[in-house]
Amino acid sequence: MEQTLLTLPAVNWNRPDDGYTKMFWDQNVRQFWVDEEIPLADDKLTWMTLSREEQRVYEQVLAGLTLLDTVQGSVGMPLLSQHIESLQAKAVLGFMGAMEHMHAKSYSSIFSTLCTSERIGELFEWVQKERLLQEKQQFVHQRYLGVRDSQSLYLGLAASVFLESFLFYSGFFYPLLLAGQGRMVSSGEIINLIIRDESIHGVYVGLQAQEVYARLPEAQQKTAREGVYRMLEHLAGLEERYSRMLYTPLELVESVITFSRYNADKALMNLGLEPYFGVSAEAVNPVVLAGLSTRTKNHDFFSTKGNGYVKAIRVEPLQDEDFIFEGLAQEYQPVTKRDGRVVPFDELRIVRAVEKAGDATGVVLDPALIEQHVLAPIKRKARHRQLHIEQIQDMVEEGLMHSYPAVARAYILYREERARRRGLA
Incomplete structure (x- = not known):
């Protein structure tokens, strides 16, 4: 019996599907790396100084x-992308899935x-037998397989965000700690490159989830939101038991749990939801927290594959249009422009x-x-009241003063120059 094939459209990058997917494609491409670029042999001597x-x-x-990267690359990204129109x-999710395989490799x-070949074999046997890991x-595997409608798709995307932005981090803790102490630095560089990838993966999938959520009826939104927090509570319990199993001999359990919960709140933010644990950055081990920063590491000056200072080679001036908000999340109040127009x-x-x-x-x-x-401060206010573009810029300025004073100073000068030009016009 002859099978009838569907006619299919081709992906057209000349006509953007939304205001952000092309940006995430470009960022993924700029961050592309392969493990052969990192001189892992430099860690051999340090490895010999570690206790068993x-x-x-x-x-x-x-x-x-x-294991988690294998699941995400082989199951999570491919299955979820089938349900995204x-x-x-789909192309961005496919690229991200390929990078999950790069991480595993x-x-x-x-x-x-x-390690010896014998030890490597023992480790992969341990992966299959370790109950909490499985x-x-x-x-998360069940959430991927269980997508049947918009609500289950939202929960599947949320599970992916939890994997990318939360579940990986109990594993990232120890390599970041050692690298921050100047030990296993090359392997730590790979971890940092992976974290760069996982950061944008979690944000992008979170945006996809927010779009699905916005289309749900109000009653289903409530059910879906409650389902996300139930999922978080279950996974947090698993993470705590897993961390105790791994880290108790090194007396690091509480530090790992704090770090995991800090990142769990980041995962919720990626979904546009309120934090659950309320763990501040000050509560996290400062050496490990510094490992999340991309400001102080070495990098390859001929690309953006490294994770430290990158010299600006194409600087685009800030424009007022950068603060015109053309909506993704409907939970926020609209923004008032200087000319009185209201935009999402x-x-x-x-x-x-x-x-x-x-x-x-x-x-x-x-x-x-x-x-x-x-x-976060801007979004908290935007949920409850309509902001003016000047108020948003004031809050950007204030936030930069707390985090990047040099950037804040440049931004203040930009605003003053723009105000002067408007006065002359």
């Missing part, structure tokens, strides 16, 4: 991360540098403006700090 217990924890956290969004490169992957709120406009300010001063910005000091 320290080596065990390091090996097992990387093995656990390998935008062909451009990079852990194998670390293993092959530091429970984590099974939980879009936090990505703020992100772009802040990035331009960073480029103008040659500073690479840490997304976590920008979220904490700039975006």
Whole structure:
């Protein structure tokens, strides 16, 4: 019997599907890296100085991360992308899925540098037998397989955000801690590159989830939101037990749990939801928190693959249009422009403006700090009242003063110059 094939459209990047997907494609491409670029052999001598217990924890956290990356690359991104209508969004999710496989492969490169073949085999057997680790992957796996309608798609996307922005971080803790102490620095560089990827993965999938959520009827929104917090509570319990199993011998359990919960709140922010644990940056181990920053690491000056200072080579001037918000999330009140027009709120406009300010001063910005000091305060107010564009710019200025004073000074000068020109016009 002859099978009838559907006619399909081709993805057309010349006509954007939305205001942000092309930007995320470009950022993914700029961040592309391969594990062979990192000189892992430099860690061999340091590895020999670690105790056997320290080596065990390091090996097992990387093995656990390998499993989660495998699930995300092989199941999560491919299945979720089937339920997203935008062909451009499908392309971005496909790219992100490929990078999840790159992450998994990079852990194998670390293993092959530091461990014997026999030990590597034992680690992958441990992955299959470790109950708590398998429970984590099974939980998110079920949410991916369970997508049937818009509400279950929202929960599937939320599970992906939790994986990218929360569940990975109990594994990231120890490599970040050692690298911050000047040990296992090259392997720590790979972790930092992976964190750069996971950061934008979590934000992008979170935006997709917010769009699905906005289309749900109000009653379903309430049910979906409650489902997300129930999911978080279950995963937080799993993370706590997993962290105790791994880290108790090193007396790091409470620090790891605090770090995980700090990132769980970041995952909720990616979904446009309120934090649950309320863990401040001050509560996190400062050495590990510094590992999340991209401002102080070495980098490759011929690309943007590294994670430190990148010299600005194409600086775009800030424009008032950068603060015109053409909506994603309907939960925010609209914004009033200087000419009295009212436009929808879009936090990505703020992100772009802040990035331009960073480029103008040659500073690479840490997304976590920008979220904490700039975006979060604005979004809290925008949920309850209509803001004027000048109020938003005042809040951007204040947030930058707390996080990046040099960028704030450049931004203040820009605003003064724009005001002077309007006065002359």
